[in-house]
Each structure stands twice: as C-alpha cells, then as structure tokens.
Amino acid sequence: MAAKIVPVIMAGGKGTRLWPLSRSTAPKQFLQFLGDHSLFQKTLQRVSDPELYEPAVIVTNAEFRFIVAEQAQVVGARLSSILLEPVARNTAPALAAAAFVVARDHGEDAIIQVLASDHEIDANEIYRDCIRLARDTAQAGMLVTFGITPTEPATGYGYIEIGEELAGGARTVARFVEKPNREKAEALLATGRYLWNSGMFMLPIRLFLTDLATFEPEVHARALAAVKASRRDLDFERLDAAAFSEAPDISVDYAVFERTAHAAVVPSSFPWSDLGSWDSVWAVGEKDADGNVVGQKASVSDTRNSLVLSRDIHVSVHGLDDIAVIASEDAVYVGRLADSQNVGQIVKALARNEATRSLTEVHPTSYKPWGSVASVLSGERFEVKRLSIAPGRKISLQRHFHRSEHWVVVKGTAEVTLGEETRLLNENESVYVPQGVTHRLANPGKIPLELIEVQTGSYLSDDDTVRLDDEFGRL
Known part of the structure; x- marks a missing residue:
C-alpha cells in the first residue's frame, strides 16, 4: 500500500535576489509577483490533495511565523506544525529537526517530501507522476532527489549525473556537480547524462535519520535534542535554542546525499524555476505579443522582451528591449534583463552604505x-501609515509616551478602545488617540479593516510601544 506523504516546506530563507521587491525581512516566498498568491501559498496548494498528502510541516524562523500562519489560513491549507528555527543552521539541521517531528507525530515509517517555498512549478500530470515515482522509490529504500531536465547550460544550478536505472524509471546518482561555469555546463549537457539539482527530496524517515547519524552524528544529536526540548507557543513549535545553535552549519547535500549509498534521482521534465533572478521571473511569466511581461500597474509601448512590475506607482516604459524595470514603494531597479543575476552586487553595495542599508532590509510594507x-509618508515629528487588519483580529492593548495618533477608517468597521471606553467607527469616521492613553484597535467585521494612521510627536520609533495585553504573546 502506498504511504501518504508528509510535506516539509522550508520557508525561512531571507534572500534579496529579487530586490527591490524582496528584502531580508520580506523574502520572495511571501510576495505576490505574478498572480493572486505568493510562492509559499502556491507551494501549499501543490500539497493539498488529502489522498496523497498529510498536513504539511513548515520550517521557518520566528520573524516570519505570523505571515506563514496568515498566508496558510488564506488558502485554507492544512498544517501539521509550524516549526521555528531559533538560529539559521543550513538545511541539514533544519531538515533533521523536521524529520524528528514527523517521526514523533506520524511514526518512523513515514515518507517526507522536502520542498522549497520559493520555487515556481507547473504541477501538471508529469509533475504528479514524478511525485508518485519518487514516493515509491523512497518506500523501496532510497533517498530520492528530483533532477530537472535542463533546457539550457545554466550556471546558477548544481548538476546531478544519472547512474543505473531502478525499478519504475528512477536512476541511481552517479555524482553531484557544483554550479559550473558556462563552458563546463555546456560540456555536461552534451553528454546527455546530467540533470539540474532542484533541491527537492522524497525521504523515508528511518533511512534518512540512520544515514545522518552515520555521517553527521552531531547534527543528528543536536536536532534531536532541540526537538525533545521544544516548546509550544500559540500555534507554533519553538526548537530549543541552546541545542539547535550547537548543530554544525551544513547543507543536507554535503551531510548526507553526497555520501550515502542510497541516493536516487527522479528525472523530471515538468516546468520548474527557482526564480533566482528577474530574468527567470520573466521566463515563467505570461508574455504579450512582443515578449513582454507587464504587471497591472505598468504599461509599455515600442518595447520588447522586457519585464515591468510595480507594487505601487504606475510605470510606463517606451522604446526599450531586454530591460527589467522593477518598482517598489521606495526603490526602483532598472537594468538589462540578461544581466539581472547581478542584482546581488547592487544589494551588497547598498547594504555597505549606512544611508541605503535599510533599503535591503526593511520593506515599506x-x-x-x-x-x-x-x-x-514620513518627516520630522510625523509619519503616515496605512493599516490593514484582518477580520476578527486586533492589535495589542498599548500606549505610547512620546506620540499621539489619528485614525481614519477607509474601509470596514473599527472597534476602538480608548482608556475605559470602547466604540465603533465606520468608513470616513476618525478618532484621536492622545499621548499616553491606553488604546486598542480591532476588526469585528467580515472584511479587512483599512485605516490611515497619522503619528505625531517627538519620538516615533516602535520601542515607544508599551503592550499591556496581546493575543499573540508579544508582551
């Protein structure tokens, strides 16, 4: 009997390769680039079939815990656990901790599918066939990775050399190859024996943990200790910081896959991209007759083979070819689409300059x-913000010693607490929150509550917030 699969989704990355939309505190997996859902939400939807999958385990960090929970709720995803890493320790410790959690909750005979939360995948029938083959191969006693059929001599991916054929069509892994230069990538493709390393896995828990204990006993021991000493925090499970921080910083590829005698690969021809650069976003986007991918808040004329996206302001592009124009609320990137792999160099330069460092870290939203x-908008002694409060949610009961606030309801109904008084505000109504007064804002309605908040005072930073009561444990 085919076992159900427990998805393990890795959602803690802080990449900035898609700057200026992605930042270290707003990484690409949680952003909507093309379409109505984030990459993380699309990943959840791919593992939503209850006939094939158990509820998912999410591995992330404390900083992203609420956006993970919120985005999962929006798409109605079933979650088994949201596992919080106290520190970043690469993929081997994170995956080991997730494996121990799955073994605890589902038994050591469980099969896990490890997925990145920021990949774009067309989950067509070929994809589903590959998933079933990988599951069957894992049940037969192999540690399985997915090798993507190359479409070009890409230098941004590692490669897998295929070995002997196994039952059903999977292959043994002959060897792994680090990201090659262009010349070497062309040579690898010419042999017909190499696939792109997707970083996705299908693993039988017992075999994976046995091999991990053999090759990296410290990773095994520290991850197990971190799970045994973990604690519940609302809907989250926090790994023990002392134990997890002592785990070696090593990837699962180096820790297990390059050393095991049980590595297998499923050759996979479904459309896949890790969306590691703006040219890869253009490649998977829906193009017009001139080869342009254009967002809703953008327009083009006499322009070809370009990517134009804007989060806020409307952007118009005329008379260009092979260009990426990406506009966030506070920064704009313009460059050759073919050179968009170099965005990382720009981000590093911005991060070195104190005046621009925040552009790489904090997103306006x-x-x-x-x-x-x-x-x-912000200036001396004032700041204007746009707040959106989800139905049934409320901010903490709080007060500020150095600022006052003005709230104007734009959409929905607000329940406002000022001192001992609580009242409702409807659209186009406003209220003044004096400095030092205890206050709270809640959304009692069925639609998102949207407000404009104007802060005024001598000190406007968040550390002037004193929380007296909070349903999310942030006192």
Missing part, C-alpha cells in the same frame, strides 16, 4: 500577526 502596515 511589513506583515503583522493581525494584518499589515505600510509606510506612506
């Missing part, structure tokens, strides 16, 4: 457990 807040 930040996500909270109750919704989101976006900076609209």
